Amino acid sequence: MNDNVFMAGYGGQGILLIGNLLACAAILENKNATYFPAYGPEKRGGAASCTVIVSGVEIGSPVMGRPDSMLLFNQLAMDKYFERIASGGLCIYNSCLIEDVPQLRTDIRKIAIPANALAVELGNARLVNMVMLGAYATQTGIVAMDTLKAGLDAILPERNKGFIPGNIMALDCGAEYVRKAGVIKD
Amino acid sequence: MSHKAQTVFQRPSSLKEVPTHFCAGCHHGTVHRLVAEAIDLLDVQQQTIGIGSVGCSVLLYDYFDIDVVEAPHGRAPAVGTGVKRVHPDSVVFTYQGDGDLAAIGTAEIIHAANRGELLTVIFLNNTTYGMTGGQMAPTTLPGQVTTTSPYGRDVLKEGHPLRMAELLGMLGGTAFSARVAVDTPKRVMEAGRTILKAFEMQVKKQGFAFVEVLGACPTNWGMSAIEANARVGKELMDFFPLGVYKDITTQG
Amino acid sequence: MKNRLFVKGNEAVAMGAIEAGCRYYFGYPITPQNDIPEYMSREMPKLGGTFVQAESEVAAINMVLGAGAAGGRAMTSSSGPGISLKAEGMSFMAGSEIPAVIVNIQRPGPGLGGIDVSQADYFQAVKGAGHGGYHLIVLAPHSVQELYDLTMLAFDLADRYRIPAMVLGDAMLGQMKEALVPHAHQLPKDLPPKDWAITGKRGRVRGNVVKSLYLADGELEAHNWHLHAKYAQLKERETRFEAVGLDDAELILTAFGGAARIVKTAIAMARKEGLKVGLIRPITVFPFPTDIYRTATVKTPKVLCVELNNGQMVEDVRLSVDPKADVRFYGRPGGTGSLPDPEEIFAQIRKHYKD
Numbered sequence: 001m002n003d004n005v006f007m008a009g010y011g012g013q014g015i016l017l018i019g020n021l022l023a024c025a026a027i028l029e030n031k032n033a034t035y036f037p038a039y040g041p042e043k044r045g046g047a048a049s050c051t052v053i054v055s056g057v058e059i060g061s062p063v064m065g066r067p068d069s070m071l072l073f074n075q076l077a078m079d080k081y082f083e084r085i086a087s088g089g090l091c092i093y094n095s096c097l098i099e100d101v102p103q104l105r106t107d108i109r110k111i112a113i114p115a116n117a118l119a120v121e122l123g124n125a126r127l128v129n130m131v132m133l134g135a136y137a138t139q140t141g142i143v144a145m146d147t148l149k150a151g152l153d154a155i156l157p158e159r160n161k162g163f164i165p166g167n168i169m170a171l172d173c174g175a176e177y178v179r180k181a182g183v184i185k186d
Numbered sequence: 187m188s189h190k191a192q193t194v195f196q197r198p199s200s201l202k203e204v205p206t207h208f209c210a211g212c213h214h215g216t217v218h219r220l221v222a223e224a225i226d227l228l229d230v231q232q233q234t235i236g237i238g239s240v241g242c243s244v245l246l247y248d249y250f251d252i253d254v255v256e257a258p259h260g261r262a263p264a265v266g267t268g269v270k271r272v273h274p275d276s277v278v279f280t281y282q283g284d285g286d287l288a289a290i291g292t293a294e295i296i297h298a299a300n301r302g303e304l305l306t307v308i309f310l311n312n313t314t315y316g317m318t319g320g321q322m323a324p325t326t327l328p329g330q331v332t333t334t335s336p337y338g339r340d341v342l343k344e345g346h347p348l349r350m351a352e353l354l355g356m357l358g359g360t361a362f363s364a365r366v367a368v369d370t371p372k373r374v375m376e377a378g379r380t381i382l383k384a385f386e387m388q389v390k391k392q393g394f395a396f397v398e399v400l401g402a403c404p405t406n407w408g409m410s411a412i413e414a415n416a417r418v419g420k421e422l423m424d425f426f427p428l429g430v431y432k433d434i435t436t437q438g
Numbered sequence: 439m440k441n442r443l444f445v446k447g448n449e450a451v452a453m454g455a456i457e458a459g460c461r462y463y464f465g466y467p468i469t470p471q472n473d474i475p476e477y478m479s480r481e482m483p484k485l486g487g488t489f490v491q492a493e494s495e496v497a498a499i500n501m502v503l504g505a506g507a508a509g510g511r512a513m514t515s516s517s518g519p520g521i522s523l524k525a526e527g528m529s530f531m532a533g534s535e536i537p538a539v540i541v542n543i544q545r546p547g548p549g550l551g552g553i554d555v556s557q558a559d560y561f562q563a564v565k566g567a568g569h570g571g572y573h574l575i576v577l578a579p580h581s582v583q584e585l586y587d588l589t590m591l592a593f594d595l596a597d598r599y600r601i602p603a604m605v606l607g608d609a610m611l612g613q614m615k616e617a618l619v620p621h622a623h624q625l626p627k628d629l630p631p632k633d634w635a636i637t638g639k640r641g642r643v644r645g646n647v648v649k650s651l652y653l654a655d656g657e658l659e660a661h662n663w664h665l666h667a668k669y670a671q672l673k674e675r676e677t678r679f680e681a682v683g684l685d686d687a688e689l690i691l692t693a694f695g696g697a698a699r700i701v702k703t704a705i706a707m708a709r710k711e712g713l714k715v716g717l718i719r720p721i722t723v724f725p726f727p728t729d730i731y732r733t734a735t736v737k738t739p740k741v742l743c744v745e746l747n748n749g750q751m752v753e754d755v756r757l758s759v760d761p762k763a764d765v766r767f768y769g770r771p772g773g774t775g776s777l778p779d780p781e782e783i784f785a786q787i788r789k790h791y792k793d
Contacts, residue, residue: 020615024444027617033444035615060702062614065779154444233638237504238649247647253636255507256649258530261500264492268504268512269636271462271488276638294500297493 002056003142004064007132008049008081009073009094014129017155018071019050022133025143025151026054036062047076054142069140071132073115075100092136094128111139111178118173127170134174145175198222200231202251211411213401213418214242216368217310217377218249221281224382225252228389234277235269237262239291241283242316260291263298266305277388279306285315288324288348295354299394302359306384307396309350312403313422320406324348327425332406347425351398355431361393364430367400369418373428380430392435400426445618447611448473450582451541452481454589455513457623460539461487462512464501466494466520469553470609471543474515495520499527499540506531506538506602507648509635511593515541517609518559519550521567528602529568532665533650535634537596539589540574541605543612546772555610556772557695560750563606564724571662573669575603575676576724578694582616588721590623595676597629599668606723608746610696610777669725677729678721683709684734687716689791692731692755693744694720701744704783713791723751731758742790744783745769766790 005022007015019035026033037050051067053059066086072078072093078101085091087107096116113135119127137143148171152164197203200222208214225231231252238246240259247254257265262280270278287295287309298305314332315321322335325347329338339347355363362384366377377399384395400422404414430436445453452474455463463482465475475491482489488505492498498514505512516524521542531538542563546556566572575595577588585607592603636646652658683705684690693701698719708715718734720727735741739762743752752767759765768786770778 020444023615027442027444030442033616036610037613058702059616059699060706061700061704061780062610062616063700063777063779064703065781232640235508235636235638244651247645247649251639251645253638253646254649255504255636255647256530256534256651257503258500258526261496261503261527264497264500265504265507267490267497268462268464268501268506268510269508270504271490271501272505272508272510272512273637293493294497297497301490 001140001142002054003069003140004051004053004067005069005071005136006049006051006064006067006081007071007073008047008077011046011048013048013073014126015048015073016050018129018133019052021148021151021155022137022143023052023054024155025147028147028151028154029143031056032059034059034062049077069136071136072098073128073132074098090139092132092139094132111135111181113174113177115174118177119170122166122169122173124166127166130167130170131174131177134171135178137171138175139178145171198226200225200234200251202249204248206249207245208242209405211402211404211414212242213312213368213399214310216374217308217399217401220368220374220378220381221279221308222250223378224385225277227382228277228385230277230385230389233275234279235273237266237269237278237280239280239282239286241286243281243283243310244317246281260286260289261294262286262291263294263303263305263307267298267301267303270304274304277306277385278304279308279385281308282310283316284309284311284313284323284325288350295350296357299354299396300357300359302361302393304388304391305394306388307394308381308384309396309398310401311350311398311426312401313347314403314406316403316406320403327421349426351396351426351431354396359394360396360432361434362387362395363432364396365398365400365426365428367418367423367428369400369402369415387435398426400428442617442619444615445582446473446615447582447585447607447613448543449477450586450618451515451589451605451607452477453618453620454586455539455593456481456485457620458511458590458593459623459625460511460513460593461485462502462505462510463488464490464492464498464505464512464514466492466498466516468517468520470545470612471515471517471541473612474541474543495523496526499524502538502540503527503531503534503536506536507534507636509632509637511597513539513541515543517543517545518547518562521559521562525568528566528574529570529572530650531602532566532568532572532574533570534648535600536602536648537600538602539592539596539605540602541589541607544606544608552773553609554772554774555608555696555746555777557608557697557746557750558772559606560723560745560747563604564726564754572665573724575599575601575672576606576722577603578606578721578723579611580695580698580719582611582614582618584721585611586618586620594626594629597632598626599672600634601668606695608696610699673725673728676722677725677727679727679730680719680721681717681730681734683714683716684718684738686714687738688714688740689787690716690718690734690738690741691744691787692718692720692741694723694751697744697746700778700780700783703780704787707780707784708787708791713787715787715791720751723754726754726758728758731755732760735760735763739763740790741765742786743767744786746777747771
């Protein structure tokens with residue numbers, strides 16, 4: 001399957017890491033993929049976002065004005081980007097940090113994931129990103145969960161490889177959550 | 187008893203047999219010869235590469251019988267860095283004037299020295315921009331009249347002359363830094379020994395070696411060759427003392 | 439399936455350079471190309487190569503000048519403000535006919551400008567950047583794979599023609615990641631020997647001199663005609679472009695580099711709706727692929743040039759097309775929030791397609 005997904009939140013929420021991981025996994029599955037980060041002069045804090053495009057054919061633009069999917073991590077990202085989701089698209093959002101979801105768009109599937117709470121349950125608040133990615137991958141089937149797990153080894157620098165088991169748990173946790181909760185239809 | 191003719195003095199083989207374009211009384215010719223003698227004495231003409239600079243010494247390649255690359259104004263130490271990295275077994279020297287080395291090329295010389303590049307740098311300090319017509323140089327002495335300091339260099343407005351041998355001597359990467367003059371036969375001999383040492387240190391891979399040579403520019407100083415020569419020994423040497431400012435082969 | 443790596447554009451440049459035999463890299467940090475010097479600082483020592491972080495862009499290009507004159511495959515990389523500083527060295531290298539590769543991962547300007555995506559330096563690149571009237575070979579990749587492949591090609595062309603070559607990327611291409619198929623570089627067997635390089639005479643009768651100063655009567659004019667002939671030869675032999683869908687096109691889009699990526703998606707959107715839109719994408723922007731514009735516009739006179747600047751390549755397009763052609767322009771100069779998306783370009787296609 002093809003998709004283009006935009007991810008946004010705070011710097012430090014690991015958004016660029018899961019963008020990388022998703023695109024890497026798609027390439028491991030012999031698909032075409034692009035990963036394009038938005039970046040600013042600051043190294044920490046501020047806003048972070050990226051676009052990942054997965055396709056069976058040659059990819060043109062690595063950015064889309066109206067992405068088919070979004071992963072939104074905080075209220076700021078929801079307020080700023082939600083309206084841009086393409087009709088018939090998918091929005092997976094972190095309900096722990098997003099209370100206010102625009103109700104007017106009924107042409108979008110919305111899935112609320114209490115990602116912060118789930119990550120804390122897993123024992124590491126920093127696993128929010130992997131919970132969200134596990135949910136997205138399972139909901140869309142864009143890449144296999146096993147490929148994502150294999151991708152962790154390719155993406156993470158040597159010094160962070162110790163975190164792989166925790167990340168795998170978080171990917172599974174997000175996957176499990178959407179399987180149970182299913183799509184929320186407004 | 188027959189006396190066979192013996193050659194006691196001749197053109198160094200590293201110099202071409204051509205007349206130079208230098209003005210009467212200019213010391214570039216002398217310094218060119220000293221550099222060529224050092225190359226001959228070390229027998230490295232075949233692996234020597236000269237880095238030409240911008241100024242009166244720009245025609246280096248017309249006089250030296252070696253490979254030469256021409257550098258933009260002030261950039262010879264950077265160009266030399268690139269050349270030496272490609273041919274580490276070669277002997278690379280830059281030959282620069284005071285505008286080139288101490289004004290527009292200040293960053294390049296300081297950082298090449300501080301990186302400890304295996305280069306030999308010959309710096310001719312004649313306190314003026316010779317080729318462009320006698321403008322104020324970073325080494326122009328206080329009160330000295332030039333075409334761009336017509337009232338004499340005012341240190342309050344135009345700053346102080348830079349003492350490059352001392353400055354480079356302070357850097358961790360410099361292996362050798364000295365100042366010599368070529369205004370008397372004795373000092374020419376001494377300058378020749380110093381230049382030889384600066385080349386020898388490169389051959390022995392001992393580090394960055396810098397020789398500042400005080401020289402005359404009679405044309406732009408508005409003096410006769412003899413007057414200009416005398417100025418080197420008095421005014422220039424008063425402000426720019428001769429000596430060795432760093433030598434890792436003798437100091438700890 | 440071939441070995442596909444997931445690689446950032448900037449790193450693809452460095453990988454391509456190393457594969458092409460570049461062993462001398464001199465640079466200075468500037469966003470958005472820092473991955474290149476970082477990669478080189480990590481990899482060059484393992485290969486016995488040279489990495490020097492220079493004291494300035496000026497020093498870096500002059501180190502490249504020295505290494506290139508000495509016969510080495512040398513490279514530097516930077517972005518707009520740094521390329522301005524390198525202009526002096528590039529002029530000397532063009533005049534002295536020193537081969538080397540200069541990479542510009544463009545950012546918006548003028549001045550400090552910004553650090554986002556832009557193609558603000560087209561003029562600077564194709565006009566040579568420095569003084570004296572000269573050209574560089576300028577290659578304009580539009581993918582991570584091309585950043586890799588064209589960097590390799592840049593070294594070969596530079597050596598073949600004794601000319602500095604530029605790889606003109608941008609912050610989008612440099613920062614994005616996608617698949618890269620690495621492959622061994624095949625050094626062309628017919629590259630001329632570097633018998634002009636300064637190595638030390640080493641037994642040669644005459645010393646080699648690499649220089650750009652010509653003072654004798656008529657000497658400099660002859661040298662400039664020689665350089666001019668080389669540019670004409672480049673135009674004849676080394677022009678490269680991609681042309682898609684020109685057969686039935688009623689509107690030709692043209693774009694280079696990162697802009698062409700966005701344009702390709704916009705064209706796909708248009709084709710899906712039955713709009714007959716073609717594409718000309720210059721891969722060499724110097725030499726510029728003049729002929730394809732002229733022949734294509736005889737049949738399809740309407741051209742829309744899209745750039746991430748206020749209109750630069752469009753001047754070369756206008757000089758190239760059939761006299762009756764109708765060349766239009768759409769551009770965004772870059773800066774935070776100024777990257778056009780494919781939908782925006784598609785809207786322009788609709789507009790220009792109709793009238």
